[in-house]
Amino acid sequence: MKIHKYDTVIVGAGGAGMRAAIESTKRSRTAVLTKLYPTRSHTGAAQGGMAAALANVEEDNWEWHTFDTIKGGDYLVDQDAAEILAKEAIDSVLDLEKMGLPFNRTPNGTIDQRRFGGHSRNHGEAPVRRSCYAADRTGHMILQTLYQNCVKEGVEFFNEFYVLDQLITEVDGVQKSAGVVAYELATGEIHVFQAKAVIYASGGCGKFFKVTSNAHTLTGDGQAAVYRRGLPLEDMEFFQFHPTGIWRMGILLTEGARGEGGILRNKDGERFMEKYAPVMKDLASRDVVSRSIYTEIREGRGCGPEGDHVYLDLTHLPPEQLDAKLPDITEFARTYLGIEPYTDPIPIQPTAHYAMGGIPTNVEGEVLADNTTVVPGLYAAGEVACVSVHGANRLGTNSLLDINVFGRRAGIAAAEYSQKADFVDLPENPAQFVIDEVEQLRTSTGTERVATLRKELQETMDANVMVFRTEQTIKTAVEKIAELRARYKNVAIQDKGKRFNTDLLEAIELGNLLELAEVMAVSALARKESRGGHHREDYPNRDDVNFMRHTMAYREVGDDGTESVRLDYKPVVQTRYQPMERKY
Amino acid sequence: MATPVLDKVEAEAAESPYITVTFRIRRFNPEVSADAVWEDFHLEIDPKERVLDGLHKIKWDLDGTLTFRRSCAHGICGSDAMRINGKNRLACKTLIKDINPEKPITVEPIKGLTVLKDLVVDMEPFFQAYRDVMPFLITKDTNEPTRERLQSSEDRERFDDTTKCILCAACTSSCPVFWNDGQYFGPAAIVNAHRFIFDSRDEAAEQRLEILNDRDGVWRCRTTFNCTDACPRGIEVTKAIAEVKKALITRRY
Ligand SMILES: Cc1cc2nc3c(=O)[nH]c(=O)nc-3n(C[C@H](O)[C@H](O)[C@H](O)COP(=O)(O)OP(=O)(O)OC[C@H]3O[C@@H](n4cnc5c(N)ncnc54)[C@H](O)[C@@H]3O)c2cc1C
Ligand code: SF4
Ligand code: FES
Numbered sequence: 001m002k003i004h005k006y007d008t009v010i011v012g013a014g015g016a017g018m019r020a021a022i023e024s025t026k027r028s029r030t031a032v033l034t035k036l037y038p039t040r041s042h043t044g045a046a047q048g049g050m051a052a053a054l055a056n057v058e059e060d061n062w063e064w065h066t067f068d069t070i071k072g073g074d075y076l077v078d079q080d081a082a083e084i085l086a087k088e089a090i091d092s093v094l095d096l097e098k099m100g101l102p103f104n105r106t107p108n109g110t111i112d113q114r115r116f117g118g119h120s121r122n123h124g125e126a127p128v129r130r131s132c133y134a135a136d137r138t139g140h141m142i143l144q145t146l147y148q149n150c151v152k153e154g155v156e157f158f159n160e161f162y163v164l165d166q167l168i169t170e171v172d173g174v175q176k177s178a179g180v181v182a183y184e185l186a187t188g189e190i191h192v193f194q195a196k197a198v199i200y201a202s203g204g205c206g207k208f209f210k211v212t213s214n215a216h217t218l219t220g221d222g223q224a225a226v227y228r229r230g231l232p233l234e235d236m237e238f239f240q241f242h243p244t245g246i247w248r249m250g251i252l253l254t255e256g257a258r259g260e261g262g263i264l265r266n267k268d269g270e271r272f273m274e275k276y277a278p279v280m281k282d283l284a285s286r287d288v289v290s291r292s293i294y295t296e297i298r299e300g301r302g303c304g305p306e307g308d309h310v311y312l313d314l315t316h317l318p319p320e321q322l323d324a325k326l327p328d329i330t331e332f333a334r335t336y337l338g339i340e341p342y343t344d345p346i347p348i349q350p351t352a353h354y355a356m357g358g359i360p361t362n363v364e365g366e367v368l369a370d371n372t373t374v375v376p377g378l379y380a381a382g383e384v385a386c387v388s389v390h391g392a393n394r395l396g397t398n399s400l401l402d403i404n405v406f407g408r409r410a411g412i413a414a415a416e417y418s419q420k421a422d423f424v425d426l427p428e429n430p431a432q433f434v435i436d437e438v439e440q441l442r443t444s445t446g447t448e449r450v451a452t453l454r455k456e457l458q459e460t461m462d463a464n465v466m467v468f469r470t471e472q473t474i475k476t477a478v479e480k481i482a483e484l485r486a487r488y489k490n491v492a493i494q495d496k497g498k499r500f501n502t503d504l505l506e507a508i509e510l511g512n513l514l515e516l517a518e519v520m521a522v523s524a525l526a527r528k529e530s531r532g533g534h535h536r537e538d539y540p541n542r543d544d545v546n547f548m549r550h551t552m553a554y555r556e557v558g559d560d561g562t563e564s565v566r567l568d569y570k571p572v573v574q575t576r577y578q579p580m581e582r583k584y
Numbered sequence: 585m586a587t588p589v590l591d592k593v594e595a596e597a598a599e600s601p602y603i604t605v606t607f608r609i610r611r612f613n614p615e616v617s618a619d620a621v622w623e624d625f626h627l628e629i630d631p632k633e634r635v636l637d638g639l640h641k642i643k644w645d646l647d648g649t650l651t652f653r654r655s656c657a658h659g660i661c662g663s664d665a666m667r668i669n670g671k672n673r674l675a676c677k678t679l680i681k682d683i684n685p686e687k688p689i690t691v692e693p694i695k696g697l698t699v700l701k702d703l704v705v706d707m708e709p710f711f712q713a714y715r716d717v718m719p720f721l722i723t724k725d726t727n728e729p730t731r732e733r734l735q736s737s738e739d740r741e742r743f744d745d746t747t748k749c750i751l752c753a754a755c756t757s758s759c760p761v762f763w764n765d766g767q768y769f770g771p772a773a774i775v776n777a778h779r780f781i782f783d784s785r786d787e788a789a790e791q792r793l794e795i796l797n798d799r800d801g802v803w804r805c806r807t808t809f810n811c812t813d814a815c816p817r818g819i820e821v822t823k824a825i826a827e828v829k830k831a832l833i834t835r836r837y
Contacts, residue, residue: 036655036663037751040662041661042655042656042661045656093732094732097733098733099720099721100780100783100786102740102744102783103732104740109734109736109737134747140748140750144749148720149720151720215655215656215657215661216655216657251657328660332659335679449644450648451644494649495649497615497649498615499614499615499700499701500651500701501651502643503648503649503651
């Protein structure tokens, strides 16, 4: 076991982690621990764009952007945070440009902008061009640009280090962050990082679904690490299903495709979104479009022999426009489906895409231990966190924005904290939890296999807690997850070695997914209303009287060692916008 | 909305025609043996699946010790460059049906970088070469604009191709010059230098060109086009190297 000491430790090197690292490295001695090489992070997969009311191509302002974000989130958004997001969007796009990001340009040389779902002029009048983009590679360009600037600033990375535990020490009755424990993939060695401040920027957890746009590595390790230490997770029942994933594979085809004029059609060729969202049509917000697609499918208007998908039609767009604006996604269709998007519509279905919930933080990125108390020295930003700027449903292009705005804020706040704070003593045997977990898996003679359990988990999640949910489906999921968690105790791996033991890490990642799936399902069961991404067929309406509040889920361990999820609730911050019915 | 192409795709999918393929994989685990060996695995797979899906089937159902890197599974993160049937490709962007599944499919680590375990190589020298070309925008910043810097669409287009790089190392590890001499910067580093040299906003082209003028720089390139063939992002790598060479001679960029 090795012990390291840094002022600030950042967990994750995607957009949020690297944006934080650029700030924190300038101000404090910083280490970035990442399970992937930074440029492998899933921010690189983001396609469509990053929202900011630059008003480069038409009238726009941050107030309209704030409103759209709140409405898009079905009023579960904390309005103070949304206002910061929309205001700071402008500088955060300009910062990226100054760092070198190659945005697409308008004829007068400014950053070009395009339409995206749910973004409107003047509080819903008509779609507005707010998304700043670089073809359909915006995330790739953000990830590359941030990595380039990390190289420039000399950011210190520990690549292929898996953070598996959060260390907390009680000082004078206050729970403070003391550091993290990491597992080095190359050697199997365990490292303790003592740090004054820790920032989680470890991304989402979409891999508990089968059809998903998320990478294999998005397994919610950060959420699980803090949850296991008794800290809450907020709004985990809210997960976004993006309307246009490649049929059966889940690979994303950006909403930018509809922003450029693409149209969804059912088997009769009908532009069905006109029925469901007369104004915004194909560009209504994602939860609305995903439900519309499944309604078409359920009512027998789906395409293909099994009627299990619909079409994204780009055939009426000029090939030059597709080549210039959507080169990657048209190539995905060619590579993975053998389809030519110039001439043929693309089969799509909703795909599990984005975790709105996560580790609760305030607008400085400080992690909350309950509804109000912060954990000194602990921060989170990006998809792992819940500020909450996305509420019940995130608008497209608002996450690349979130990682930049709140990555930067967390980086500054953590570094400033670590400059004035002292190191907190490490708990006794700080690495014990990880040592035990690793040894248990390496020596287990159990009979269950990781791949089998993961497959069963993903299937039950897809079947029971996806776009449409009911009391009964969610209960089925809760029971299945409990069964899987029991069987997980009996899981064994084949690779017993120390070097690059990805067999072991997949087992640990599965443990995290199971833990988070349980939190999601239990939170969803208790929310007896429909709001944004959480749609209950048995409670089809939004219920502001009983549920205009954030879910806070805590892990409880009984005297006999049994674990359960305890739910509490937190008020939503409302400033200037009163909840209204959401229509597109 | 039925179309001939789709009817075909969908009809095929409905039949789900599994076939048996052999994966012949180069295995190496120094914890077990100092020697690398070939190992065959037979599996049932839909030929429309990816080579990465095949590797996962092996790892998940047959042999958990098989080790490789992967993340996004759709050609965007650059984790899984490997030598498949003797050519560098991304396992997640190569469909089984496109590489003659009748014969055993050989899978080896990319060449020229130290193999650490099975298909995992040491990427550090590759990233070091990348860092050495100063891969970040450098401006004098005497009067930084309050808004964005302006750039015409033509100026933006000038370096578009090389912005697509995902640092997968398929190019560099397909280059015979790099195999013989690991000191050579290699195509990927030059591609990333190109991305800045030809960016109208950048002001450090001279410095980068001097770095690449080095003994181990662009002049080592013998224009074998392996890199261009290997690049999963379709970047015209050899052309980019040629443009850098030309810029070194003419000092125009
Ligand atoms: C296909 C796709 C397209 C998208 N398109 C858009 C878009 O157009 N616009 C938009 O706004 N949003 C988009 N999104 C959403 C957005 O891209 C993501 O939410 C965002 O990039 C997440 O960034 P992040 O930094 O939080 O996490 P990531 O980029 O996922 O990074 C996570 C980091 O954490 C590290 N990590 C994870 N676990 C551990 C651990 N245990 N120990 C150490 N390190 C760890 C990883 O190595 C990685 O570096 C898209 C998402 C997807 C999947
Ligand atoms: S140029 Fe192409 S092959 Fe080379 S590293 Fe970049 S993406 Fe990979
Ligand atoms: S797994 Fe990401 S490029 Fe293949």
